[in-house]
Amino acid sequence: xxxxxxxxxxxxxxxxxxxxxxxxxxxxxxxxxxxxxxxxxxxxxxxxxxxxxxxxxxxxxxxxxxxxxxxxxxxxxxxxxxxxxxxxxxxxxxxxxxxxxxxxxxxxxxxxxxxxxxxxxxxxxxxxxxxxxxxxxxxxxxxxxxxxxxxxxxxxxxxxxxxxxxxxxxxxxxxxxxxxxxxxxxxxxxxxxxxxxxxxxxxxxxxxxxxxxxxxxxxxxxxxxxxxxxxxxxxxxx
Amino acid sequence: xxxxxxxxxxxxxxxxxxxxxxxxxxxxxxxxxxxxxxxxxxxxxxxxxxxxxxxxxxxxxxxxxxxxxxxxxxxxxxxxxxxxxxxxxxxxxxxxxxxxxxxxxxxxxxxxxxxxxxxxxxxxxxxxxxxxxxxxxxxxxxxxxxxxxxxxxxxxxxxxxxxxxxxxxxxxxxxxxxxxxxxxxxxxxxxxxxxxxxxxxxxxxxxxxxxxxxxxxxxxxxxxxxxxxxxxxxxxxxxxxxxxxxxxxxxxxxxxxxxxxxxxxxxxxxxxxxxxxxxxxxxxxxxxxxxxxxxxxxxxxxxxxxxxxxxxxxxxxxxxxxxxxxxxxxxxxxxxxxxxxxxxxxxxxxxxxxxxxxxxxxxxxxxxxxxxxxxxxxxxxxxxxxxxxxxxxxxxxxxxxxxxxxxxxxxxxxxxxxxxxxxxxxxxxxxxxxxxxxxxxxxxxxxxxxxxxxxx
Numbered sequence: 252x253x254x255x256x257x258x259x260x261x262x263x264x265x266x267x268x269x270x271x272x273x274x275x276x277x278x279x280x281x282x283x284x285x286x287x288x289x290x291x292x293x294x295x296x297x298x299x300x301x302x303x304x305x306x307x308x309x310x311x312x313x314x315x316x317x318x319x320x321x322x323x324x325x326x327x328x329x330x331x332x333x334x335x336x337x338x339x340x341x342x343x344x345x346x347x348x349x350x351x352x353x354x355x356x357x358x359x360x361x362x363x364x365x366x367x368x369x370x371x372x373x374x375x376x377x378x379x380x381x382x383x384x385x386x387x388x389x390x391x392x393x394x395x396x397x398x399x400x401x402x403x404x405x406x407x408x409x410x411x412x413x414x415x416x417x418x419x420x421x422x423x424x425x426x427x428x429x430x431x432x433x434x435x436x437x438x439x440x441x442x443x444x445x446x447x448x449x450x451x452x453x454x455x456x457x458x459x460x461x462x463x464x465x466x467x468x469x470x471x472x473x474x475x476x477x478x479x480x481x482x483x484x485x486x487x488x489x
Numbered sequence: 490x491x492x493x494x495x496x497x498x499x500x501x502x503x504x505x506x507x508x509x510x511x512x513x514x515x516x517x518x519x520x521x522x523x524x525x526x527x528x529x530x531x532x533x534x535x536x537x538x539x540x541x542x543x544x545x546x547x548x549x550x551x552x553x554x555x556x557x558x559x560x561x562x563x564x565x566x567x568x569x570x571x572x573x574x575x576x577x578x579x580x581x582x583x584x585x586x587x588x589x590x591x592x593x594x595x596x597x598x599x600x601x602x603x604x605x606x607x608x609x610x611x612x613x614x615x616x617x618x619x620x621x622x623x624x625x626x627x628x629x630x631x632x633x634x635x636x637x638x639x640x641x642x643x644x645x646x647x648x649x650x651x652x653x654x655x656x657x658x659x660x661x662x663x664x665x666x667x668x669x670x671x672x673x674x675x676x677x678x679x680x681x682x683x684x685x686x687x688x689x690x691x692x693x694x695x696x697x698x699x700x701x702x703x704x705x706x707x708x709x710x711x712x713x714x715x716x717x718x719x720x721x722x723x724x725x726x727x728x729x730x731x732x733x734x735x736x737x738x739x740x741x742x743x744x745x746x747x748x749x750x751x752x753x754x755x756x757x758x759x760x761x762x763x764x765x766x767x768x769x770x771x772x773x774x775x776x777x778x779x780x781x782x783x784x785x786x787x788x789x790x791x792x793x794x795x796x797x798x799x800x801x802x803x804x805x806x807x808x809x810x811x812x813x814x815x816x817x818x819x820x821x822x823x824x825x826x827x828x829x830x831x832x833x834x835x836x837x838x839x840x841x842x843x844x845x846x847x848x849x850x851x852x853x854x855x856x857x858x859x860x861x862x863x864x865x866x867x868x869x870x871x872x873x874x875x876x877x878x879x880x881x882x883x884x885x886x887x888x889x890x891x892x893x894x895x896x897x898x899x900x901x902x903x904x905x906x907x908x909x910x911x912x913x914x915x916x917x918x919x920x921x922x923x924x925x926x927x928x929x930x931x932x933x934x935x936x937x938x939x940x941x942x943x944x945x
Contacts, residue, residue: 254569254773258725261777262550269547269783274540278533278737278745294752347681347715367751380763381714381756385707387557387707411732416762419739419755424707427747428622428638429645429665431513436678437621437669440755 280408281385282365282401287366293399294447296368300422302443303437310393311335317387318443323383327376327487328357342379347386355389356440360407363399367421370394370445371406374415381416390440392420395448418455490813490829495802495835497811506634506642506808513641514609514799517871520748521796521850526548527750528740537737539854542790545728546780552695552728552772560700563760565767577608580687580720584614585766587718595619595702595709597689598636598793599722601815602828603774605687616687617679619708621672628655634809636795636817637746643809676708686712690723691792692738693769696731698771699759703742703752710754720768724905725776726789738792741852743792775828784863788823790853797847812837819847823860831867838864876920892941901933908932 252260284292288308298304308312315334323340324333333339340353350356359377360370370392372378384390400406410417424439435441500506504786525531545552557567570576584592585756594600594616603875606616606627618627622640626632629651633639640648649663657671688709692701698825700721713719729738743752747863761767780786798804798818809817813834814825817861822841847857869878888892914930916922924930936944 252577254571258771258773258777259550259553261773262553262780265780265786266547266549271547272540272543274537274544275533276737277536278530280736300753321729341918351677351681364751371749374763382763385710385714392944398703400555403740403755404733407733407736407739414759416759417757418710419751419757421749421751421753422752424705425704425753426621428620428625428640429648430642431516431638431641431667432645432665432708434666434669437706437708438619438680439675471672478766 279402280404282405284365284401286396286399289399289401290396290447292401293363293365293368293394294445296365297363297370297422297445298368299482300368300443302368302422302445304445305448306447306449308449310446312440313446314357314391314393317446318355318357318389322355322357322389322391323350323353323379323387324357325377325383327379329377332357332359334459342383347382350382350386353387354392355391355442356383356387357391357393358384359393359395360398362406363394364403364406365399365401367403369406369419371410372418373410373413373421374417381418384418384420385439388436388440389442389444390420391444391446393446393448396450399447432474493811493813493840496813497807499730499838500811502805503642503808505644507806507888509644510635511805513635513638514571514805517637517748518799521745522748524748524750528744534737534740535852535854538741540789541729541734541737542792542853543787544788545730546726546789547731548730549725549780551729552730553725556693556698556728557771559605559694559696560760560767560769561698563698564605565698565760565769568768568770570770570772570774572774573603573772574608575596576722576770576774577605579610579768579770580605580722581607581612581614583718584609584685585612585878586587587685587719589614591615591617591679591683592685592687592720593683593690593712593716594618595686595704595712596623596639597687597722597726598815599689599772600687601633603722603772605722617683617714619676619679619706620704620891621626621669622928623708623859623897624672624676625651628652632810633815634817635798636793636809639797642810659700673939676711680708680711680715681698682686685718685720686716686720688713688721690721690727691742692735693723693728694730694732694735695728697759698731699757701735702756703739703754704756705747707754707871710756713756714763714765717764718766718768720770722770722772724772742792742794745792745796745850745852778830779824779827782827782863782869783861785823785827787855788820788827788860790855791824792853793821794852795809796850796852800846802842802844802846812840820855822854823857823864826864826868831864832871835868838868880920893938895939898937899932905932910943 294304310332311334321338361373363370418468421434424437425435426437427433560567568579593905609616618624625640634642645663653660656675690700691703743749797820804818816824822837826837842856845858865935887897909932919927
């Protein structure tokens with residue numbers, strides 16, 4: 252008998268006849284804050300992890316201000332956000348060693364969670380593959396205000412159909428292994444800069460996104476691909 | 490396994506350990522209480538967490554098959570292992586097939602449980618721990634004393650001296666940031682070169698085949714992202730039915746574990762990702778034995794947050810080594826005897842005061858005190874008749890009738906006379922000596938209540 256059959260057989264006989272329990276989900280699945288409060292909460296909570304958080308209107312100018320040296324960008328990183336004077340290397344399958352030789356990385360994100368101060372990357376075109384945001388020592392992440400949800404369940408609803416790898420990031424890497432003294436920056440980027448981009452109100456959804464109503468049209472407001480489409484549209488207009 | 494009281498006596502004599510441990514557990518406990526108090530729906534999340542895990546255990550067969558199919562549909566390979574030896578053999582075989590003699594490890598209790606590092610070493614493969622604390626312990630041939638901060642029994646000077654002898658010759662500073670930098674520099678080269686990573690997993694999603702690793706340092710991301718070959722070892726109980734279930738556990742785990750709203754990094758990947766070869770090993774190793782016990786099976790719901798350790802009046806004094814297993818503290822006291830069989834660890838269910846603090850903080854509401862009592866009954870039943878039990882039966886018989894009690898009291902008054910010193914019984918002859926070794930006893934009163942009442 253194979254190990255598979257053996258284990259499945261043992262499992263079957265161990266729980267034979269046991270009733271299936273009811274799962275009640277009475278926890279919060281939709282936030283109560285409006286957009287302004289949501290954004291403020293996100294900035295505060297992300298800042299408490301000792302990430303550097305800035306609210307910006309001109310993304311390219313802010314990027315130019317916080318970035319030094321040579322940075323890698325994923326191919327889908329919006330042109331409008333790239334300061335002309337900055338030395339940017341587009342990722343064309345750089346090796347880990349090549350990434351290690353660069354000073355930082357510049358990305359967007361798919362969704363951000365206000366209550367926990369978390370940004371979520373899904374290897375989307377403006378976020379790049381996982382190694383990009385891992386090997387370089389500085390990570391500058393642009394978060395659009397419309398990408399910020401209030402609660403963890405609301406973010407998970409946005410991520411439900413993402414087949415690519417997902418990384419949740421809450422502050423720079425850290426360890427408290429020595430006498431519980433927190434040290435920021437171990438193996439991941441030691442500096443995390445979050446630029447929260449204000450957007451023209453035309454893009455704003457009429458209602459704050461709701462995780463409890465998971466109709467497809469609700470989700471589409473936060474579909475990363477829709478946002479990227481919007482970027483492409485915006486680039487073409489410019 | 491050495492009996493708990495014996496092992497505990499050794500650990501209790503270690504003042505450094507007790508000081509560090511107390512400081513750490515008090516700090517984490519306070520942080521946990523603060524961030525848990527922030528959530529208005531914490532109890533609802535706990536209840537959902539408990540119920541989802543209970544459902545996983547009852548429906549495990551279906552979820553395992555579903556998970557396997559989902560991983561394979563996305564190009565991953567799934568292996569099944571009945572015990573530690575089978576799991577270790579799978580990992581060694583994958584390494585050998587790629588001509589790999591060094592692998593990088595993400596901190597994982599499951600791979601500690603199966604003794605993977607030693608098994609790989611026997612096969613000529615070096616397994617390098619990449620979690621900061623695990624690296625410290627590995628360099629020193631030591632083993633974890635806490636689930637979450639495994640090297641909590643070490644102080645900064647000890648670690649500096651260790652690094653100076655091993656990975657960072659000449660290092661003078663014992664500042665935690667400098668020590669972390671030394672580990673960063675040493676491991677960076679390994680991350681860039683080594684071709685195989687080995688991880689455990691916090692969760693596996695049956696619906697999608699997604700594997701989830703929760704961590705702080707980024708070593709987990711390094712090991713699961715950079716090497717072209719990745720092997721993840723999952724206990725079969727680590728599954729969750731749906732992707733959306735993560736919305737519960739990604740709130741319960743970080744707040745219960747490190748007392749953070751969210752841990753720095755959570756990685757989720759499904760099947761072979763970004764050109765990487767993925768192997769998933771589904772491990773039994775005693776878990777189906779635990780599953781057979783209707784009361785005890787809830788121990789398999791554990792998400793390894795270690796909140797129960799930090800509140801336990803026994804653990805916070807003895808530390809983890811006394812439990813003689815990779816699973817220490819209250820959860821270890823119910824998990825280890827069940828995984829191995831109670832006859833292998835009969836003292837562990839008694840390593841508790843039954844105060845219930847562990848139950849109160851458990852994010853998935855494992856009723857640890859009830860399981861402890863349940864296991865104690867099993868241990869006692871297996872031991873057969875003992876002097877203690879015979880004694881208790883006799884006492885029950887005496888207390889069963891007023892006349893027997895009166896007679897026993899009169900007899901005791903007579904027999905205790907030579908042992909009363911300054912109104913107390915300070916030392917009794919065997920077999921009662923065990924009681925008076927650490928306590929004084931009030932003698933039986935010259936007159937009982939009934940006698941006094943009759944006299945009035």
